[in-house]
Amino acid sequence: xxxxxxxxxxxxxxxxxxxxxxxxxxxxxxxxxxxxxxxxxxxxxxxxxxxxxxxxxxxxxxxxxxxxxxxxxxxxxxxxxxxxxxxxxxxxxxxxxxxxxxxxxxxxxxxxxxxxxxxxxxxxxxxxxxxxxxxxxxxxxxxxxxxxxxxxxxxxxxxxxxxxxxxxxxxxxxxxxxxxxxxxxxxxxxxxxxxxxxxxxxxxxxxxxxxxxxxxxxxxxxxxxxxxxxxxxxxxxxxxxxxxxxxxxxxxxxxxxxxxxxxxxxxxxxxxxxxxxxxxxxxxxxxxxxxx
Amino acid sequence: xxxxxxxxxxxxxxxxxxxxxxxxxxxxxxxxxxxxxxxxxxxxxxxxxxxxxxxxxxxxxxxxxxxxxxxxxxxxxxxxxxxxxxxxxxxxxxxxxxxxxxxxxxxxxxxxxxxxxxxxxxxxxxxxxxxxxxxxxxxxxxxxxxxxxxxxxxxxxxxxxxxxxxxxxxxxxxxxxxxxxxxxxxxxxxxxxxxxxxxxxxxxxxxxxxxxxxxxxxxxxxxxxxxxxxxxxxxxxxxxxxxxxxxxxxxxxxxxxxxxxxxxxxxxxxxxxxxxxxxxxxxxxxxxxxxxxxxxxxxxxxxxxxxxxx
Amino acid sequence: xxxxxxxxxxxxxxxxxxxxxxxxxxxxxxxxxxxxxxxxxxxxxxxxxxxxxxxxxxxxxxxxxxxxxxxxxxxxxxxxxxxxxxxxxxxxxxxxxxxxxxxxxxxxxxxxxxxxxxxxxxxxxxxxxxxxxxxxxxxxxxxxxxxxxxxxxxxxxxxxxxxxxxxxxxxxxxxxxxxxxxxxxxxxxxxxxxxxxxxxxxxxxxxxxxxxxxxxxxxxxxxxxxxxxxxxxxxxxxxxxxxxxxxxxxxxxxxxxxxxxxxxxxxxxxxxxxxxxxxxxxxxxxxxxxxxxxxxxxxxxxxxxxxxxxxxxxxxxxxxxxxxxxxxxxxxxx
Numbered sequence: 033x034x035x036x037x038x039x040x041x042x043x044x045x046x047x048x049x050x051x052x053x054x055x056x057x058x059x060x061x062x063x064x065x066x067x068x069x070x071x072x073x074x075x076x077x078x079x080x081x082x083x084x085x086x087x088x089x090x091x092x093x094x095x096x097x098x099x100x101x102x103x104x105x106x107x108x109x110x111x112x113x114x115x116x117x118x119x120x121x122x123x124x125x126x127x128x129x130x131x132x133x134x135x136x137x138x139x140x141x142x143x144x145x146x147x148x149x150x151x152x153x154x155x156x157x158x159x160x161x162x163x164x165x166x167x168x169x170x171x172x173x174x175x176x177x178x179x180x181x182x183x184x185x186x187x188x189x190x191x192x193x194x195x196x197x198x199x200x201x202x203x204x205x206x207x208x209x210x211x212x213x214x215x216x217x218x219x220x221x222x223x224x225x226x227x228x229x230x231x232x233x234x235x236x237x238x239x240x241x242x243x244x245x246x247x248x249x250x251x252x253x254x255x256x257x258x259x260x261x262x263x264x265x266x267x268x269x270x271x272x273x274x275x276x277x278x279x280x281x282x283x284x285x286x287x288x289x290x291x292x293x294x295x296x297x298x299x300x301x302x303x304x305x306x307x308x309x310x311x312x313x314x315x316x317x318x319x320x321x322x323x324x
Numbered sequence: 325x326x327x328x329x330x331x332x333x334x335x336x337x338x339x340x341x342x343x344x345x346x347x348x349x350x351x352x353x354x355x356x357x358x359x360x361x362x363x364x365x366x367x368x369x370x371x372x373x374x375x376x377x378x379x380x381x382x383x384x385x386x387x388x389x390x391x392x393x394x395x396x397x398x399x400x401x402x403x404x405x406x407x408x409x410x411x412x413x414x415x416x417x418x419x420x421x422x423x424x425x426x427x428x429x430x431x432x433x434x435x436x437x438x439x440x441x442x443x444x445x446x447x448x449x450x451x452x453x454x455x456x457x458x459x460x461x462x463x464x465x466x467x468x469x470x471x472x473x474x475x476x477x478x479x480x481x482x483x484x485x486x487x488x489x490x491x492x493x494x495x496x497x498x499x500x501x502x503x504x505x506x507x508x509x510x511x512x513x514x515x516x517x518x519x520x521x522x523x524x525x526x527x528x529x530x531x532x533x534x535x536x537x538x539x540x541x542x543x544x545x546x547x548x549x550x551x552x553x554x555x556x557x558x559x560x561x562x563x564x565x566x567x568x569x570x571x572x573x574x575x576x577x578x579x580x581x582x583x584x585x586x587x588x589x590x591x592x593x594x595x596x597x598x599x600x601x602x603x604x605x606x607x608x609x610x611x612x613x614x615x616x617x618x619x620x621x622x623x624x625x626x627x628x629x630x631x632x633x634x
Numbered sequence: 635x636x637x638x639x640x641x642x643x644x645x646x647x648x649x650x651x652x653x654x655x656x657x658x659x660x661x662x663x664x665x666x667x668x669x670x671x672x673x674x675x676x677x678x679x680x681x682x683x684x685x686x687x688x689x690x691x692x693x694x695x696x697x698x699x700x701x702x703x704x705x706x707x708x709x710x711x712x713x714x715x716x717x718x719x720x721x722x723x724x725x726x727x728x729x730x731x732x733x734x735x736x737x738x739x740x741x742x743x744x745x746x747x748x749x750x751x752x753x754x755x756x757x758x759x760x761x762x763x764x765x766x767x768x769x770x771x772x773x774x775x776x777x778x779x780x781x782x783x784x785x786x787x788x789x790x791x792x793x794x795x796x797x798x799x800x801x802x803x804x805x806x807x808x809x810x811x812x813x814x815x816x817x818x819x820x821x822x823x824x825x826x827x828x829x830x831x832x833x834x835x836x837x838x839x840x841x842x843x844x845x846x847x848x849x850x851x852x853x854x855x856x857x858x859x860x861x862x863x864x865x866x867x868x869x870x871x872x873x874x875x876x877x878x879x880x881x882x883x884x885x886x887x888x889x890x891x892x893x894x895x896x897x898x899x900x901x902x903x904x905x906x907x908x909x910x911x912x913x914x915x916x917x918x919x920x921x922x923x924x925x926x927x928x929x930x931x932x933x934x935x936x937x938x939x940x941x942x943x944x945x946x947x948x949x950x951x952x953x954x955x956x957x958x959x960x961x962x963x964x965x966x967x968x
Contacts, residue, residue, distance in 0.1 A: 164342040166561070167613060168606045171568025172586075173350075176602055179590045180353040256467050260572045263469055264587055279470060283576075290477050297473070301466035308465050448698075527739035533694050534734075535754045535805065536727035539719075545753075549744045625789040626743060 054317035061313020067306035075122040087116030087273050096289050105295040108278075109285055110271075114292065117273035118299050124185065124274045125303065129255035132192035133247050139193070140200025141243075145231050147201060148208030155205075162198035170195045170257060178266045188267040192254050203246060207239035241318045245311050252307035259300045275300045328628070329618055336614050341393065343606045348389050351599045357381055361593055362405045401600035406592050411600040415582060419604070421491050422581035425570055426608075428497060429504035430563065437509040438555065441516025445551075446543060448521060456513065464510035469572040472503035476576070489578040500577045508566045515558055520551040549623055556620050560613035567605050640711070641813050641845045642691070642730075643667040647705035649683070649690050649869075656919045660686040662869040663705070666862075668813065673839070673846040675860035675877075677853065677894070681915045683869035684849045685735075688815045691847075692732055693722050709813070728758040731806035733835075735818040737798035741790040747801045748772050748786025754808040775804040779834060796827035800834065807838055814839065815847045820855065832858060853898055857881060862950075865891050868916055868926035875951035886946070888953050889931050925956065933957055 055061055074081065091111030099106045105114035147158040165173070177191035208231070220230055261267040262276030263283075270277055275296040282292035358379050359372035367375075380388055395402065401411035440460075444453040463471070479499060480488035487496050523529065524547055532542045571583035578584070582601050589597035621627045649661040661683040668674050676684045689695050691707050693714065707714045709729060714722065734740040742750060751772045759768065773783035779800040790798055799819060806814060816835060820828040836859055839846055848859050856863055856877070863880040865873040865888065873880060873888040880891065893911035913930035916922050922929055928938040938956050946958030 160342070164339065164346060167339060167564065167610050168343055168346065168602075169564040169568030169609055171565075171571055172602050172605055173346075175571065175586065175590065176347060176350045176598060179593075179598055180350050182355070252465065256465075259467050260469060260569075263467075263572055264575060266590065276467075279473070283473070286473060286477065287481055293470070293473050297466065297470035300470065301462070304467075305462065305465035308461060312461075527734055527736060528742040530694060531734060531740045531750075531802070531805065532742070532753075534692060534726055534732045536723045536725070536757050537753065538723065538757075546742050546745075550742070624744065625746075626791045629789070629792065 051314075051317045055313050058313040058316060060309050061317070064306040064309025064313060067302060068310060071122055071303050071306065072126065074119055075126050078120045078123060081119055082113075082116045084116070084120055086113040087120050088112065088271055096285065096292075098289070099291055106289070106291045108282060108292055112271075114278070114295055117278055118275070118295055121273040121275045121278060121296065122299065122303075124268055124272065125255050125258060125276075125300070128185070128189055128192060128258040129251040129303075131189050132196050132254045132258075133250045135189075135193040136196030136250070137200050137243060137247060140197040141204045141239075143197065144201040144204025145208060148205035149227060149231065158201065159205075162201050165195070166198045171260060174257060174261055175264070175266065178261060183266055183269055185268050188258060188261060192258065195257075196250065196254065199246060199250070200243065203242050204239050207242070245315045245318065248307055248311035248314060252304035252311070255300060255307075256304055328621055332614050332617055336610060339610055340607055343610060344393060344396070344603050345389060347599055347602045347606065348392060349385075351595050351602075352385060352388075354593065354595055356593065358405055358595070361595075362408075396603075401603070402596040404589075404594055404597050406589075406594045406597075411596050414585060414597060415601055415604050418580060418582045418585045418601075421579050422567075422570055422574070422583060422605075424491075424497060425500055425504055425574070425579065425581060426567055428501040429508060429566060432501055433505035433508035433512055433566070434559075436505070437512025438516045438552070441513040441555075442520055442543070442548065442551075444513070444517045445520035445524065453517075457517065460510040460513045463506045464514070467572075468503055468507050468569050469576045471506055472499065472573055472576040475499050475503060491579045491581075496577075496579075500573055500579060503576070504566060504569055504573050507569065508562050511558065511562055511565075512555060515555045516551060519554045520547060523547045523551040526550070553620070553624055556616060556623070560609075560616045563612045563616075564609045567609055639669050641668050641670055641672075641709070642847075643706075643708040643711075644687070644691065645706045645708070647687065647690060647707065648703045649686050649695065650701055650703055651686075651696075651699045652701065653699055653919070658918045659921055660700075660869055660918055661690065662921075664864075664866070664869070664871055665705075666864050666871065666874060668845045668847065668862075670812075671839075671843050671845060672862065673848055673860045674862040674864060675856040676847060676849045676864050676866055677851065677856055678866035679851060679915050681918065682866040683918075684866055685817055686869075687866075688732065688817050688847060688849055691815065692726055692730060693717075694726075694732075724758070727754055727806075727811070728809045729811050730813045730815065731809070731811040732815040733799075733802055733806045733817065733819045736822045737795055737802050738822065740802050741798055743790055746787050746789055747793070748776075751775055751786070751801070751805050751808055754805045758809045771808075775808055776801075778807075778838065779804045794827075795823050796831060799823060799827075799831050803831075803835060803838070807842060807844070810842050811844060813845045813847070815849070817849045818851070819848075821850075821852075835859070853894060865894070868921055869918060870926060870954065871952075872927065872955070873951075873953045879949075879951040885951070886953065886958060888927075888955050889933050889957070890927050893930075925954075 078084070089112065091107070093111060094103070094107050095109055095111040097103055097107045097111075103113050103115065105118060108114055108117070143158055143162075147155040173195050174188070174191040177194065178187055181187040181190065217230060217234060220234070221227075225233075258267065259274075259276030259279070262274050263280045265277075265280055268274040268277055270281060278296040279293050282289075282296070286293045357372070357376050358381055359367070359375035363371055363375055376382055380391065383391075392402075399412055401415070403409065404411055404414060407414075440456050444456045447453050476488040476499065479486045486499055488499070490496050529542060529546055532546045537546075570581065571586060573579075574581040574583035575587060582605060586598055586601045586605075588594075589601065644667065645665050647661055647664045648659075651658040651660055664683070664687055666674060676687060678684055686695070686700070689700070690702055691714070695702070702715060705715070709725065714725065717725070741747065745753075748769075752768055755763075755768045755771055763771075772786055776783045776786055781797060781800055781804075785793075790801070793801065799822075803819075814835075819835060820831050823831060832855060835846075838844075846859070848855065850856060860877050862876055863874070864871045865880065867890050873891045879885060880887070883895070890911070893909070896909040897911060911930060916926060916929065924940040925931070925934075925938040925943045928934045931938065935956050943954050944956045944959040946953040946955065
């Protein structure tokens, strides 16, 4: 009903507890959290699950074998174990996804604070640049950056990050504008509180909710885009296992050996799905008014 | 209204210039000089230098940018470093495929996404709602190009109903359209549903009920238009994602579109072609966003009157 | 027929909301009736169940959560609660109309105000009037509520709050309903506009011989507009009577009513401080036993803490309070 009170929520400890409880009530969100935790643990303990060698050593004798007890997901055209490659590939995908979003939030948050807080010319200049970046389809932006900077994990990460910045600039800027005009901020300024302190104390709590939701979803989107880039043969290069490049390599064999492309795709999809479920659950938990 | 459209068109010009600037700037970072790439290893340094000079490669960046834009106004995007053919010509020969793909996918995604989104909201918590949101969630999570591969496996290889590559006929486009539309449709569906659920709780819907209006008319006349506002807002961003997605999907279905042109050009370091094609697609998105903005003003009188006053 | 004079009879109405936090008892056995041309005031704090009562009469409770569990609502002797959705639709707007609290959100932002008034007429156009006649009626209605007819092509955002509420009133009165429910029609407006809108409602009600339920927390509004008053607390009517009965300070009253009167400033009486009613409205999901008001009551008796509450009745004046029972005055606990 009341929009203003709905949007601006300053989270206190009890509120965080409430949000967490509401999140736990949401079965699909918890499912997402569980799946994502498993994937994260897989990425962290990949070496304990299965040695990296099996996914990287070529073994022509065992090439293109279907799923079996020895090779759960089968082997690829070089005789490498696909299960191992999927498990170890999670590292690169998650690294690109989480890395791009984390740096994006930092840089975007900083630019957004500056834009929202100081307004005027700085704001419009930052706004224009961000609008322009946003109007270029992300895939194209990343592709051209990778072309120009060269194929490497760092460059894909950098490209993704640049493409990621504008949305956080927008969120943080909006959060700032929603509090800046208000009397208590003027009061704090009048009392000599530094701008930095105001941002930390009043603005960040307001922006945290939408940023977490956006970031959760964005990690998924970035993983999808990173997979798309490596599917096109850019970015991370074989033999390093990466889900997208596995699909690229497997593409020519898929008519005869579909399992080659099925498993890496499911890995990408499950990760993004888990993140989307979590993001949705978080949004509902932060803003429960839509529930009844 | 026409005043508003003209205003928006005028704003489009700096946006396009900025888009071109960014793309041109990024592509300019590419290592290597055109002379070497065009003439190959065998050429002497003098020949290469002469070629670079001829192409204006040694001019300062801004000069080259301005002359690029100047040429662009005459429909000239330079020549391909690989084939030597006009970049504009190459793009134009590929454009119909991409436009067919994009427009079909947009129509399909919008119609299905919005329709199912409305039904889903009106019948909240029903089986239909549950399955629609679940499918949308899955479509939004799995990579489009992978969904395309799975569709090829199912419809082309096992069932043999549809071709898996090429752009010969309507039949060739069915799978690419569905594939391209998937994430777009999912996003439209989710947005429509959420927005519709929000609008249904609004006071003016209660006012309409208090008038004795029928439920179907309340949905169609009152709720839908209001619910579509946020859907239209994200339409522009979705167009961008959709056009970006055509690059991978054209690759999966080996469609001879602008997307595959970009990929081929990137592989052969054909900078003018990458620049031109990216500029073309990005401009396409910018124009679509303009259309969306105008559409927005058309459905929301609050925006319209704001611009009328100015 | 005997009942022709009675426009609306609400008998033992009980409404619950099923929410995540449990069952909310929003209205608990509310009864009142309205005669032709009469105005009844439903008074009480936010959360007392006034709006829920109104929405129940209109059958506009939130479908998923709100449920009428008992009682009856009769419109001119006809039971409304058993009517089908389609039948109820014909009643709404035509026979019973409602003015909502917040005019800022009550109008569709994407339709011109003319279209919105026209819609009201068009829905209940039994006599098959031509669009031209309906348009003429729209003009007439706008002029009636004091807005130039030429402004009918404007959108809601082009009007001020007071003007929007006038338009809402025009929509509600478009079909000349016999009963008008006004849910805090002036609360969201500027004080200067409040009186204007209130006068307009009064004037139109007289003109159209409409009965009215005036929902408000403002006793001044009640004094100005109502014939009968029902004081609501925690989903119950705790005191019910004619305006004179409830406003006559020499008569016995429910402690809550006294509290309400003490909480408003008075020009005639010299008082140092206003006396607010201490405490808060109880959580409707978890109502206190006995008299729901007892935790806040200054005159709480031991027996108020549990069991049924005594119902005092003298003519039309009804008070639900154990202190009205004869001979209990001594057992007072403080």
